[in-house]
Amino acid sequence: MNICLFLPNWLGDLVMAVPAIRAIRARFGPGARIVGITRPNLAGLLSGSNWINEFWYYDPRTDDPRFDTFATIQRLRTVRWDQAILFTNSLRTALLAVAGGIPERIGYARDGRAALLTHALPVPRDGGQIRRVPMVDYYLGLARAIGADSDDRRLELPLSLWGEVCADRVWKDLSLPTHGPVIAMHVGGAFGASKCWPPAHFVELARRIVTSTPAWVLFVCGHREREVVRRIAREVSHPKVVSMADQPLDLQTLKSCLHRCTAMVSTDSGPRHMAAALGKPVVTLFGPTWPVVTANPTVESIDLQVSLDCVPCGQPRCPLGHHRCMEELSPDMVFQAVLPYISRTQFRSVA
Template sequence: MNRIALFLPNWVGDVVMATPAIRAVRAAYPAAELLAVCKPYVADVVAGAPWFRDVIRFDKSGPRDQRFWAVARRLRSERIDAALLFPNSFRAALLARLGGCGRVVGFSRYGRGFLLSPPKLDATTERGRFVPTPIIDDYNRLAVALGSADPGHRMELFTTPADEATADAVWKQFGLGRYGRVALLNPGAAFGAAKFWPGDSFAALARMLVQRTGAGVLVLCGPAERELARRIAETSRSPHVYSLADNPLSLGLTKAVVRRSDLLVTTDSGPRHFAAAFDRPVVTIFGPTHLEWTETYFPKAVNLRLKVPCGPCQQRVCHLDHRCMTGITPDAVFAAAAGLLGRFPLPLSAEVRRAA
């Protein structure tokens, strides 16, 4: 094959979980050109990666050159030999077909089976219902169907020089190089408010990390979470807790600061997978979502989940008392974090880079 289009997932964390499969396709077809087709907001997840010749942005409501028919024409002009569809949408399969892709590999869901090429993969079901299984394994099945070897579970990301320069500026701004350890807190989640752990709990955890481990703490955020990050830093009442609330934000910056950190404590959101991709220890606080969907087999991860009668509900907003998240205490999260810090100190090479 000369040219392969990889239709990337639509969620930041899912793109990271697709990286073993992407890497395996690259290895299976070293002479082929790979093109990524993705939503604009996930493009920076794979920025700096050596796998793709180009990234084609697809946004049905975006600029004219990113809409369906423009992207279909672009794909047709590229003469794509095969398309691998990580998203399960009918639209993705239709776009691949109308884009002239010779072979279309994906899961047979949402009535799109007739648009796919053999073998048509079925998702795991039990009595006609989908059973929560690790997405990373499903993505790997797609790569194998296209002809790759077993991709394994090692996720991988890259940063750009611009990302690293921005992270260097943050390290200098807050004086983070003077701390023996730097812990990151990520309180947000694009999925919805049901995934949020209380801000006061994050603030209490930040105080514990400072007082008991001597760490500097940096609170991450997305554009919609600036006030939350600012409030966590202020509520911690510690001069050693900082936030990115007043900084220019980007996925590239988040990747670069995660890469040089000692630890990440996060909700079940995209940056959780950044930590695994950069081999950094991570504590993830789960609430309404199935852990089984996003299990990545990362050995430096601790996943905290409180079993409650109403969960996991998969709801974006809790209509009860949010007990699945409020019942997880700062003490429990600190114990998990301290255990990881003791077991997985930052390597010397990363220490030097971090202090730059």
Template sequence: MKIAVFLPNWVGDAVMATPALSAIRRRWPDGEVVAVLRPYVADVLEGTGLVDRVIDWDPRDKTHESSGWKLARQLRRERFDAAVLFPNSLRSGWMAWLSGATRRIGFARDARRWLLTDPIPVTSRGVPHPVLDDYLRLAAELDCPSGDHRMHLATSASDEACWREIRARRGDVLGPRPYICINPGGAFGAAKHWPSQSFGELAGRIVSSTDQSVVVVCGPSEREEAREICRWAEDSRVVSLADEASSLGLTKAVIRHATALVSTDSGPRHFAAPFGVPVVTLFGPTHVAWSETGYEREVRVQLDVECGPCQQRICPLGHHRCMTELSADRVFRELQTLMQQQTSKSGLPVEHGVQSAHEIATMARLSTLN
């Protein structure tokens, strides 16, 4: 069995696709699973073993082998038995049809139903629901039924080594010290962003209340925001990775070894669950149901505003109250509650955040401070 999986374009959605990929792998352990994806998404799946090969597809790059008719000819030469389409776009349906795959499985969105051999009826009609469940429906259509919502990620040896080197180089504030990770990103749009000042206040509160450091991760477009957070924190124990070589692999390694993560509703937020790291997610314009995964160590924080959740990339009213009125004090209290819940449970795995008796004591201290 040779299967092409057209993966989502968003990092977080790619992580939420891993339960479906796992179901496909279990059903066809000797089959070949080839991921067709945006180049940056490949780092998300590296080391998981869920796909055997990747084929880059960047529709924006008109000169690359991944574009247009060149990609179609490449896919046709592969002679796929099946193509599974995670994106709902007409373009992905068209490319799957051009590939000549015997079965073409996807949701029957608009005109592309005629490009599919196995169009799945759309039943939600815009009602917020977990995207992860939609992805499992795709796998089930390929005779790979599963109710397992566990997401899968891995870190590479090189990414782990890179993070160890950074910690050693900045040993005055990192070294063996436990840390809480902050992810301020949001490629979706400005409406998802929490103010840098608020993140800075939160980071300062954490380092002044505990012996933990704070590490701010960022993508290439978020470097200045990460620096601003450190400036607002006014404490050398708040460290950004803005001046380091940025990669999703490094971000995975940083989050994997964190005590906890505080994140906007963006891709790296979903790195926490596969590694068992507690996470506080800050929601603004997006409905929490879309990205619900059932992860028990996640606290979702969202203000109840009359205009939300609007699902808009930029606040259409100009005030952005859903995020600007969310206080650092509120988020700190939510983090305290989450950490208190973790310290009350026994038997947490070492690699899933609680790494030592020292760190357990730190978590307990954070959970009791006001």
């Protein structure tokens, strides 16, 4: 059996799709050929798992002819597919599945694409409005539609030998401790500037952690955040505050580095979902987005969000221009939230 999964385009969404992907593999067994189509920048995230046999990369905005729409349609037409499951909500992926000759197409009836799906699932609604539900449950709904019944919401990510080798090098290069607490921090958010916590707050928080506890702070980043985390680390100016700005930034390395950390402090961004999937406690700084969308009872997390009339707005930039939702999340509030995880690690190491 040949099954095509049009996987989520965002890092965090792909992590939250893991329970559904796992259920689909369990439903069809090891004999099925499951191909996952996703963005090139997500390469390596699910490496090491047995859920997906092959990854194909597709980006409608790319200049690389290997990953463009024409190449993807041509490649799809070389396989005799049984069905496609569309994790994405876009009209584009439904058109791609039709153009690729996939006879059975399952997805949510959104973005005007219902007529292109052979099995169009109703979108959860309250009255006429789309209801915000945990994305893990939203994706599991797709799995159930093809008979892959599962209530297992547990997130997980496999580690790879390559990632472990690279993480060894990162730990050595940055003189990070092999025993003792290390707090990962992530400053960015692909959604937009409204998700970002002020750099000065990160400076204050990192300085307080390393001067009042035994913990180190490791700033992780993608290519866009490199310069920001360099500036934050320079401003803190403490040997126990380091960044990955000059280290390998592939996802396999990031997985292994997060796995070695004690806990994470992050904006509502992809790396915080990775840390959660690796079993790490996460303190998440919410501003314009809805915590319910990422809620998962299997994850150890503290979600911090200030109460304002404008929260959440769901906008990539603050429409009122004051960004109070993130400005008023104080470093002290975050420090108090992460401190128990540091203390717990100390207790365990002594024990």
